[in-house]
Amino acid sequence: MIEELISKGQQLDAVHFTYEVGLVDKFPPVPLLKSFLKDAKKVAASILEDPNNAGRAAVFFPFLFLTSLCVVGLVELLNE
Numbered sequence: 001m002i003e004e005l006i007s008k009g010q011q012l013d014a015v016h017f018t019y020e021v022g023l024v025d026k027f028p029p030v031p032l033l034k035s036f037l038k039d040a041k042k043v044a045a046s047i048l049e050d051p052n053n054a055g056r057a058a059v060f061f062p063f064l065f066l067t068s069l070c071v072v073g074l075v076e077l078l079n080e
Contacts, residue, residue, distance in 0.1 A: 001017065001073065002014050002017055002018055002021075002023065002027050004034065005017065006027075006035075007069060009039055009041070011032040011033065011035050011036035012033075012057055012067075012071075014027065014032055015027075015029045015032050015033060015052055018032075029074070029078055030078050033071045033074055033075050033078075036071055037068060037071055037072070040064055040067070040068060043064075044060075044061070044062075044064055047061075048062060
């Protein structure tokens with residue numbers, strides 16, 4: 001189940017589920033969270049490159065920014 005979530009780009013759900021079922025040792029959260037940030041940057045770049053996505057960008061970027069801040073904070077906490 002966790003591997004399926006990861007393969008579908010649902011790393012945040014995978015981290016949540018990993019904690020729920022106690023498989024944090026097998027699926028460490030930090031690499032999953034970093035992978036999420038990498039994927040989010042790719043999505044953001046593709047939206048910015050398309051001039052027809054101005055409305056989508058206006059809605060998407062605040063969400064992406066806040067989510068990314070949360071993920072960075074989690075990575076820092078988990079690395080302590």
